[in-house]
Structures are given as C-alpha cells and as structure tokens.
Amino acid sequence: MSVEFREPPRDNVRVSLSKHRIADYLRPKTLTMLLLGFSSGLPFYLVGNTFGYWLRDEHTSLTAIGFLSWVGIAYSLKFLWAPLIDRVDLPVFRRLGHRRGWMMFAQIVVGLALATMGGTGTKAGLGRLGAFALIVAFASATQDIVVDAWRIESASDGEEQGLLASAYQFSYRLALLCTDSVILIVAAAVGWRMSYGIYGACMAVGMIATLLAKEPERPNAVMDENREAPVWRRFFDAVVGPFIAFFRAHGWVALVMLAAISLYRIPDFMMGPMANPYYHDLGLTKQTVGAVRGSIGLFATFAGIAAGGYCSLKLGYMRALIIGGVLQAAATAAFATLAFAGLSIRLFALVMVGDNFSLSFAGVALVAYMSSLTNLGYTATQYALLSSTYAWLGKILKGFSGAAVESLSHTHGLIHAYGIFFIICGLTGVPGVLLFAALGDWHRRKQPAPTSA
Numbered sequence: 511m512s513v514e515f516r517e518p519p520r521d522n523v524r525v526s527l528s529k530h531r532i533a534d535y536l537r538p539k540t541l542t543m544l545l546l547g548f549s550s551g552l553p554f555y556l557v558g559n560t561f562g563y564w565l566r567d568e569h570t571s572l573t574a575i576g577f578l579s580w581v582g583i584a585y586s587l588k589f590l591w592a593p594l595i596d597r598v599d600l601p602v603f604r605r606l607g608h609r610r611g612w613m614m615f616a617q618i619v620v621g622l623a624l625a626t627m628g629g630t631g632t633k634a635g636l637g638r639l640g641a642f643a644l645i646v647a648f649a650s651a652t653q654d655i656v657v658d659a660w661r662i663e664s665a666s667d668g669e670e671q672g673l674l675a676s677a678y679q680f681s682y683r684l685a686l687l688c689t690d691s692v693i694l695i696v697a698a699a700v701g702w703r704m705s706y707g708i709y710g711a712c713m714a715v716g717m718i719a720t721l722l723a724k725e726p727e728r729p730n731a732v733m734d735e736n737r738e739a740p741v742w743r744r745f746f747d748a749v750v751g752p753f754i755a756f757f758r759a760h761g762w763v764a765l766v767m768l769a770a771i772s773l774y775r776i777p778d779f780m781m782g783p784m785a786n787p788y789y790h791d792l793g794l795t796k797q798t799v800g801a802v803r804g805s806i807g808l809f810a811t812f813a814g815i816a817a818g819g820y821c822s823l824k825l826g827y828m829r830a831l832i833i834g835g836v837l838q839a840a841a842t843a844a845f846a847t848l849a850f851a852g853l854s855i856r857l858f859a860l861v862m863v864g865d866n867f868s869l870s871f872a873g874v875a876l877v878a879y880m881s882s883l884t885n886l887g888y889t890a891t892q893y894a895l896l897s898s899t900y901a902w903l904g905k906i907l908k909g910f911s912g913a914a915v916e917s918l919s920h921t922h923g924l925i926h927a928y929g930i931f932f933i934i935c936g937l938t939g940v941p942g943v944l945l946f947a948a949l950g951d952w953h954r955r956k957q958p959a960p961t962s963a
Contacts, residue, residue: 539664540677542723546613546657547678549716551685553620553650556627556709557581557643560689563786563796564702568632572787576912578640579783579905584647585654586902592655607725609660614720616653620646621713628706653716658893662881663726675881676819679874683811691803694796756883766949767883771900773942774835774876777842778869779904781935783911788845788928792853802859803866810863814870819878821871827879828950834872835943841868843936849929876900 555561562575595612603611623645630639661678665671689709697705757764789799821830841864848861880896911931918927 538722539724540673542719543661543674543677544681545715545719546660546723547681548685549617549713549719550650550654550657550678551682552689552709552712552716553624553646553653554585555686555689556624556693556706557647557650559782559786560693561643562783563694563790564697565632565636566787566790567702570632570636572784572912572916574636574912575787576783576914577909578636578643579911580909581640581644581647582908583902583905584644585651585897586905588651588655588897591652595652595655596659606720609656609663610720610723610725612656613653613660613723614717616649616656617713617716617720619649620653621710621717623649624710624713625707626710628703628708628710631703654897655893658897660723660726662893664724671881672819672823672878675877676815676874679815679819679870679877680812683815683870683873687803687808687811691800691807694800695804698796698800763949763952766945766952768896768899770942770945770949771876771880771896772903773945774831774939775838775872775900776904776907776942777839777935777939778872779901779908780911780938781842781845781908781932783908784915784928784931785845787912788848791924791928792848794853794858798855798858802855802862806859807862807866810866811870814867815874817867818871818874822875822878826950827875827882828946828953830875831872831879831946832943832950834868834875835939835946837864837868838872839936839939839943841865841936842939843933845932846929849925849932 558579562579565575565578566572599608600611600615603614605611606614623642627639627642627646630642632639657678661674662671665674693705693709696708700708786799818830818834821833825833841861844861844864848858851857880893880900883896915924915927915931918930922930
C-alpha cells in the first residue's frame with residue numbers, strides 16, 4: 511500500500527502562509543470545522559475539571575476526585591481502536607459516509623450519556639456516575655479521532671490545513687470555556703444535574719455539523735489500493751501499518767518526538783483535577799469563577815490562540831512549542847500565588863488570564879506540530895497515536911493529584927498544600943521544553959549549510 515508522506519517539520523524553515531481573512535472563516539468547510547470543534551470540546555471538562563467541581567460541591571474527598579479523573583485515560587488509549595475507525599464502516603450509519611458515520615454515532619452516545627449523568631447524580635453512588643462518565647470519555651475520544659481525521663483529510667493544502675486547525679482550536683476552546691465557566695453560572699441557578707442534561711442536548715451542534723459536512727475524498731484512493739488484499743494483510747496494515755509508516759518516516763527521532771509530546775502538557779493535566787476544588791476551598795463562588803473565566807478569560811483564550819498560530823507560522827513549530835511550554839509552566843506555578851499571597855479577585859483574574867493565554871498558545875502549537883507528522887491513509891490512527899501520547903502520562907499522574915494535596919495538607923495546611931502542589935506541577939513542564947529544544951537543535955544541524963554564490 512502506498513502512503514503519502516509529509517516531511518517532518520524543521521524549526522528553521524518558516525511557513526509562508528498568507529494571513530487569514532474574516533471571509534476565510536465563512537467558507538462552508540471552515541464553518542463546519544467550527545461546529546465540529548465545539549462538539550469535540552464540549553464533553554472534555556464535563557468528565558474532567560468541571561466534574562471535579564460538581565463532586566467537591568457534593569463533599570467528595572480530593573483523593574476520590576483525583577482517582578475519578580482517570581476516566582479521562584480513555585483519551586489516551588484512543589490509538590487502540592483508531593485502526594478500526596480508519597478501516598471499518600458502521601453498518602447503521604454507513605450511508606453518511608465513513609468519517610461522518612462514526613462522527614454521528616459518537617455524538618449521539620456522548621449526548622445520551624451526559625444526559626444520563628445528569629439524571630443519575632451523585633446520590634446513586636460514585637461508581638454508577640463514574641461508569642457513565644467513562645462512557646462519555648470513550649465516545650468523546652472516538653469523536654476526536656474522527657474529527658481530527660476529517661480536519662486533516664479535508665484540507666486541500668497547507669494553508670487550508672492551518673485555517674482548519676485555527677478554526678478547530680477557536681471553537682474547541684470556546685466549548686471549554688462554556689463547560690469551565692458558563693456551566694458554573696448555570697449550575698448555580700438550576701443545579702448540576704439539570705446543567706449536565708442541558709449540555710448533553712448541546713451535542714446537537716455536532717450532529718448538525720456532521721450532516722452539513724462533506725465526506726473527504728482524498729484518502730479513498732489510498733485505502734482502495736488495499737481492499738483486494740487478503741484479510742490478514744488488511745488487518746495487519748490497519749493495525750501495524752500506521753506505526754511502521756510513522757517510524758519509517760522519522761527514524762529514531764520518532765522516539766524523541768513521542769517523548770517530547772508526552773511530557774509537554776503534564777503541568778496542565780496534573781493540576782487540572784485540583785483547580786476547581788481549589789477555588790471551592792478558597793471560598794470563591796461559582797458565579798465569580800464563571801464570570802472571570804467568561805469575560806477576560808475568554809479574551810485571553812482567543813489572544814493565546816492567535817499568538818500561538820502566529821508564532822507557529824512565523825517562528826516555526828519548535829520555537830512556538832518552546833515558548834508555549836515556558837508560558838504553560840509559569841502560568842501553572844502562578845496558581846500558588848492565590849495560596850501564599852492571599853486571595854483577591856484582581857489576583858485571581860490575573861492568574862486566569864495567564865492560564866488561559868498560555869494553554870491556548872501551547873495547544874495551537876502542539877496541534878499544528880502533530881498534524882504535520884501524519885500520513886494520508888493512516889491519518890486517524892497516527893494522529894490518535896500522537897494525541898494519545900501527549901495525554902497518557904499526564905492523565906495517569908493526575909489521578910494521584912488529590913492524594914498528593916491531601917498528603918501535603920497534613921503538614922502544611924490545605925490551602926498551602928495546594929500552593930506547593932501547583933509549583934511542583936509547573937516544574938514538571940521543564941523536561942518537555944528541553945526535549946523540544948534538543949529536537950529543534952537537531953533539525954537545524956541536519957539542514958545542509960548554505961552554499962555561497
């Protein structure tokens with residue numbers, strides 16, 4: 511089977527794409543991407559950080575909240591079933607097309623499971639509520655696999671790839687704000703259970719986008735070449751082929767790439783389950799947290815997306831990743847100021863601005879870098895491998911976050927224990943930055959020296 515390869519990105523090669531105009535974001539494909547990005551981002555915090563806020567409101571222990579955050583490991587395992595999604599059509603949804611059929615199936619399951627979480631609540635027991643959260647996580651991870659594949663396969667060139675990635679990040683971050691800030695205001699008014707039911711219904715946005723989307727055509731020719739092969743050969747190609755192709759394209763450097771990606775977002779993942787319980791224990795109301803996140807936090811998010819995209823284009827992937835990693839580590843450690851300097855709304859707002867800006871910047875840089883590493887014909891599986899790699903270590907470690915804070919609280923008090931924990935989380939970002947710096951240096955050395963005229 512022949513596969514179209516993309517060249518690995520080099521830090522000293524600058525991407526010369528024309529600036530995107532407002533009209534570019536009004537194209538049908540880009541508008542569809544905006545809706546799909548929102549649908550992808552909607553469930554993420556509802557089984558993660560926001561779920562932790564709900565549980566803390568119900569007086570659940572920090573240790574239990576930390577361990578329940580492990581439902582998010584589903585996002586780190588999606589490369590295991592991505593080969594199935596790359597090659598198998600869903601019988602009932604087949605007429606929608608290969609990618610769109612899987613999208614619709616995943617979106618329906620996410621919507622129903624979120625509504626069931628709202629209907630179940632914590633009184634039915636954490637085990638049952640956690641089981642439905644796990645269903646949401648697996649279905650949401652499946653949706654991410656297909657949406658990422660659709661985004662990469664639908665782009666006609668590098669410029670449109672950048673446009674779609676930017677649109678995806680914009681709407682994904684908007685969905686995160688809705689489930690990280692707006693939902694707090696909604697929950698204060700109607701309760702957590704009703705809020706989850708409302709957000710489950712909001713998955714209709716993704717279903718509408720799936721109906722409007724156009725099935726990508728470019729990978730079909732690549733995959734059709736192998737349809738006449740024996741069953742065992744097709745199975746081997748679907749499961750093992752993507753990984754062989756990836757390591758063949760990048761050689762031993764692939765291991766360094768995967769290591770750097772896996773370490774890059776550890777600060778964000780480790781601190782995530784404790785952020786909302788931290789606000790709760792500091793005495794901040796849900797309305798205050800939601801208002802700050804939904805106002806200046808929103809502007810900081812969009813500014814971070816714009817800055818991350820601009821730096822990726824002008825400075826190259828590696829430099830953008832290094833800048834994003836440093837900002838992310840510093841912003842995570844800055845949460846400790848609320849514990850040691852004393853709580854004030856102005857300081858809280860400043861910390862939120864730094865957090866939202868840095869995470870958006872780093873997120874855009876990482877998505878652009880990982881998208882550049884995939885090969886047509888294996889798009890879903892290889893991107894799932896990369897996005898799972900960046901999440902798996904952090905998602906395992908974050909399960910111990912609650913136990914770590916409670917352990918520190920025995921000797922330092924609860925609030926100071928939070929502060930020490932956030933400083934440690936910030937320091938965990940250093941190894942990823944150093945690895946990307948080493949990769950950038952390696953790519954620069956690999957480039958042939960310019961010849962004099």
